[in-house]
Structure formats: C-alpha cells, structure tokens
Amino acid sequence: MKPVALLWQIALETAALVDAQAHQLREQQAIVDHITDGLLVVDRDGVVKHLNAAAGRILSLVPAESVGRKFSEMLDFEPIIAPILASGVGYQDRELIIDSPRRHLHLIDTAVPIEDRHGRVISIVNSFREIQRVRKVADKFNGSHARYTFADLIGQSEALLRAVDAAKKAARGFANVMLLGESGVGKEVFAQAIHNASERADGPFVAINCAALPRDLIESELFGYAPGSFTGARKEGRPGKFEAASGGTIFLDEISELPIDVQAKLLRVLQEREVVRVGDSRGIPIDVRLISASNRDLRAMSRLREFREDLYYRCNVIGINLPALRERPSDIPLLTNYFIAKYAGLLSRNVFGFSPEALERLHRYNWPGNVRELENAIERIVNLTEHPLVQLSDLPDELQDLVAPMAHAADPQNTISVPAVAPRSLHEVEREAIVAMLQHCGFNVTATARRLGISKPTLYAKVREHGITLERGPRAE
Structure with a gap:
C-alpha cells in the first residue's frame, strides 16, 4: 500500500475511533446526568470534575459552572468527604444532616475513594439521595401505607354515616384529627380512610399503638435518637416514627397512654413542626398530619392532670366520635354477611350465612368488643361450623349463655320476691x-x-x- 493511501487509511480509522469514543462519552454523560441520585466527583485537590443534574438540584449548584472549581468554595459548610483524601477510608449509606445558613439537607450519603497504583487517593466519587426518596422506597416494602378507604366502612346506620361524613370532611383539610370511641370500633380503619382520601395519600401512613411501646423507649421510638445517646443505641443513630411519617400521616392510637413528659415533647413537635432526636439539639423539620385516637375520656383525664390540656386541644382540632356496635344494631346483618364472605373465601368453606335464630342472638348480644369482637367471632364460627347456615349451636359460649327475655316469666318456681322497701x-x-x-x-x-x-x-x-x-x-x- 502506498504511503499516502496508508496515511489516509490510518486517518479514517483514527477518526472512526474518535467518533466512537465521543459517542460512548455522550452515552456515559447521558446516563450519569439522568441518574436520580446526586453524583459528584472531586479530585485530590477538592476540585469538582463532575456534578450531575440531580446533585446540582440537591446542593443548589449549577453543574456547568461548578466543574473546575473547588467544591468547598461553593458551599457554606465543610464538605464531609474532605477527610477521605487523607484517610483513604470511604463510607456507605451514612445519614447526613446539614444545617447551614443557606441549606437544610437530610441525605443518605456514600463516598468511594479512587486510588492510584501506589495507594494514593486521586479522586472521590460521592453519591447521595434525599431522605424523603429513601423513605418512599422503604415504605413500599415495610407496610407503611394505608390499605383501607371509606368503601371499607360497612354499615348504613345513621350513627355510622354521621361519623363517616365528618371523617370525609376532615380528609379535605390539614387539621389534626382525634377519633374517640371504645376499643374495637374501627379507629385505625377510619384513620387510614382519612389518609387515603386526603392530599397526603401518596405519602407514608405510620401507625403506632402508644400503649404497646415500652416506657423507656417511647421517646426514642417516636422522635429518634442521635449516635451514642444511650447504652444499646445504634452507633449511627436512628430516625423516629415522626420522621418516617414526614410527607404523610402519623396515627397515634391510645394516645392517652403517653407519659406526661413525652406529651410535653409531642406538643412541641406539633407546634414547631420539627423533631429533636434524643441526645441531639438540632431540629429536623417534618411535615406530618396527626390523627390520634383514644378509648378514654381525655377531657376528664386533663381535669385529673393525667393528660395535658394544651395537647388535648392541639390534637382535637377535629374530633370525631365513633359509635359502638350496640349503638348501630341495624348494621349487624351487613357486617355479618361481609365477614362471612371474607372468611369463607379465605378458608374455602361453604358457609353462606346465619339461621334466623343465630342472627337474632347476634342482635341481642351487647358486643363489648364491638366490630373487632364480631369479626373474631365470625372467623371462629367459619373455622368450626359444619353447616352451610350458621346455627345457634355454632355460636361462641358467651352468645349461647344469653337468657332469652321473659323466658321464665310463666314459671312460678322462678318468681323473685321483691323486698318491701321504697322503690327507687x-x-x-x-x-x-x-x-x-x-x-x-x-x-x-x-x-x-x-x-x-x-x-x-x-x-x-x-x-x-x-x-x-x-x-x-x-x-x-
């Protein structure tokens, strides 16, 4: 091949290689810029080599204007990655909270040192994401979401419809809601329905039973704790339930069981809309709607100084009374049919309803455990009955032991003598x-x-x- 032709061939191959490399570089640039995590690369001198669009948005920096400048000079806080240049030790998924005059950042941060063949750190690749995005992903897997809607509230009685109407109106706003009623009336179902009908439906729903929390762990569970704040604490600290619920709704069931000192801190959280973790002094902003519930008379408790009056008013901006099952007996057939269908389907049992005698017995029972007790009773019945229609003999003992009204009125042996005293x-x-x-x-x-x-x-x-x-x-x- 002639020298000219050879040179021409080399030139063509070189141009093709340059084009291929340029195309690959553009692909890599597009991939990096469209990663939803922030990505930052700095060299040994702390000069920015790359800053993607997500990092620019999180840090309030313009990527094109940041490359070639010292990272520390563009910030109003000391970069946490700076010590890695000397130590060569990176970290992974570290919680990072930064409060500076111009920024409040709450991130999950990873930093990886890049070394040359002599073991010297020549650059750092730093990736980070906002804590809210991390929580949204975690919520999808840890059950921090609401399953029930208003369609799951079974019944047509006037008492129930009044409560549902009040709850639907509450869902349209942002005020704190307090649900009052006996155990088993469905307070968490109402709370989830309010959340799902609100503008926060896409956010987390975190439910806590205050009575189930150990006394010495209540504060750290609700508000989180800083690293090394007490014996047995995780060394990196941990966010609390209020932080986990930020952007959504937190449901505090049996709020009456909170100790007085925790009530005081809860009041401050609601007023300031920020959480201070145990062992820390920094406030972490939160955006949470509170729905609380109690089966006790909180107003009476406040008079006895067992519940803070100011917290009661803060929680009870919208108060909704949920009726007991005995106050809406007309809903018992609807609930019975719903639970029969539910558990017969789950257990693959051919149970289709109740006999008139058995249904009449359900109506006469007082149901101290309310809807929860009714559901548990029907689940038990569906498991054990051998009849397509539930018979009187299939009912739990507490229902079978009911004495029929006037059953002994005609029996002279059962006559009760009334003492001769003034009637009251x-x-x-x-x-x-x-x-x-x-x-x-x-x-x-x-x-x-x-x-x-x-x-x-x-x-x-x-x-x-x-x-x-x-x-x-x-x-x-």
Whole structure:
C-alpha cells in the first residue's frame, strides 16, 4: 500500500475511533446526568470534575459552572468527604444532616475513594439521595401505607354515616384529627380512610399503638435518637416514627397512654413542626398530619392532670366520635354477611350465612368488643361450623349463655320476691352502684369499669352524668 493511501487509511480509522469514543462519552454523560441520585466527583485537590443534574438540584449548584472549581468554595459548610483524601477510608449509606445558613439537607450519603497504583487517593466519587426518596422506597416494602378507604366502612346506620361524613370532611383539610370511641370500633380503619382520601395519600401512613411501646423507649421510638445517646443505641443513630411519617400521616392510637413528659415533647413537635432526636439539639423539620385516637375520656383525664390540656386541644382540632356496635344494631346483618364472605373465601368453606335464630342472638348480644369482637367471632364460627347456615349451636359460649327475655316469666318456681322497701329510680340505683364500686376500688377507674362490666369511656360518661367526683383513696381489701 502506498504511503499516502496508508496515511489516509490510518486517518479514517483514527477518526472512526474518535467518533466512537465521543459517542460512548455522550452515552456515559447521558446516563450519569439522568441518574436520580446526586453524583459528584472531586479530585485530590477538592476540585469538582463532575456534578450531575440531580446533585446540582440537591446542593443548589449549577453543574456547568461548578466543574473546575473547588467544591468547598461553593458551599457554606465543610464538605464531609474532605477527610477521605487523607484517610483513604470511604463510607456507605451514612445519614447526613446539614444545617447551614443557606441549606437544610437530610441525605443518605456514600463516598468511594479512587486510588492510584501506589495507594494514593486521586479522586472521590460521592453519591447521595434525599431522605424523603429513601423513605418512599422503604415504605413500599415495610407496610407503611394505608390499605383501607371509606368503601371499607360497612354499615348504613345513621350513627355510622354521621361519623363517616365528618371523617370525609376532615380528609379535605390539614387539621389534626382525634377519633374517640371504645376499643374495637374501627379507629385505625377510619384513620387510614382519612389518609387515603386526603392530599397526603401518596405519602407514608405510620401507625403506632402508644400503649404497646415500652416506657423507656417511647421517646426514642417516636422522635429518634442521635449516635451514642444511650447504652444499646445504634452507633449511627436512628430516625423516629415522626420522621418516617414526614410527607404523610402519623396515627397515634391510645394516645392517652403517653407519659406526661413525652406529651410535653409531642406538643412541641406539633407546634414547631420539627423533631429533636434524643441526645441531639438540632431540629429536623417534618411535615406530618396527626390523627390520634383514644378509648378514654381525655377531657376528664386533663381535669385529673393525667393528660395535658394544651395537647388535648392541639390534637382535637377535629374530633370525631365513633359509635359502638350496640349503638348501630341495624348494621349487624351487613357486617355479618361481609365477614362471612371474607372468611369463607379465605378458608374455602361453604358457609353462606346465619339461621334466623343465630342472627337474632347476634342482635341481642351487647358486643363489648364491638366490630373487632364480631369479626373474631365470625372467623371462629367459619373455622368450626359444619353447616352451610350458621346455627345457634355454632355460636361462641358467651352468645349461647344469653337468657332469652321473659323466658321464665310463666314459671312460678322462678318468681323473685321483691323486698318491701321504697322503690327507687334506675338513675338512683345506677349512681349508688357506681359510687360504691369506685370506693371499693379506691377510685381506680380501670378496675371499677372492669368490675361493673362497662368500658372506661362509658364509666367516665356516667360519672359526668351523675355528677360524681373522682377522688383518690385506699382500695378496699
């Protein structure tokens, strides 16, 4: 081949190689710029070699103007990656909170040192993402979401429809909501439905039962803790439930069980809209809507100084009373059919409904455990019955033991002799029974309600109705 032709061939091959390299470089640039994580590369002198679009958005820097400049000179805080140049030790998935005059950053950060063949760090590749994006991904896998909507609230009674209407109106706003009602009425179902009907539906829903949290861990569970804040704490610290719920809704069930000192901190969190972790002094901004619930009379508790009055008003901006099942008996057939279909399908059982006698017995029962007790009873029945229609004999013992009204009226052997005393009203007898039991239990409301066979909210209501003063006294032996 002639020299000219050879040179021409080399030139063509070189041009093709340059074009291929340029094309590959453009592909790599496009990949890096479209990564949703922030990506930063600095050399040994701390000069920016690359800054992608996501990093520019997070750090409020223009990528094209940042390359070739010292990274530290563009910030109003000391770069956390600077010590890696000397130590050569990187890190992975470290939580990073930065508060500076111009920035508040809450990131998950990874830094990887790049060394030459002599082991000297020549550059650092730094990737980071905002904590909110991390939480959204985690929420998809850890169950921090709401499953129920208003369509899952079964019933057509006036009492239930009033509560649903109030909850739908509450869902349209941003105010804190308090759900009041006995155990088992479906407070968490209402809370999830409010969340799913609100503008926060795409955010997390975090539910906490305050009564289930250990006393010495309540504060750290709710508000998180800083590294090394107490014995046994994770060395890198941990965010609390309020941070996990940021951008969404947090549901505090049985809020009445929070200790007074934790109530004070919760009040501050709601007022300042920021969380200070245990062992730290920095405030972390949060955007959370609170839905709380209680089966106790918080107003009465505040009078007894067992619950902070200011926290009560802060939580109870919109208060919704949820009816007990005995207050909406017309909903029992609807609920019964719904639960029968649910558990018969799950268990592949041919159970299709209740006999008239069995359904009548369900109506007569008081259901102290409300909808939860009804659901549990039907799940048990579907598991054990051998009948396509549930019979009276299939019912749990507490339903079978009910005495039919007037069953012994015609039997002279069952006649009850009434002592010859002046008759008293039912109202008077009820008041005397409550006062006597309170005195016997040393004015322990929980024990009194249990012995009377009623719930604590019902007892508090009757105490107010009868004008009874709750005192403190020794419990009778």
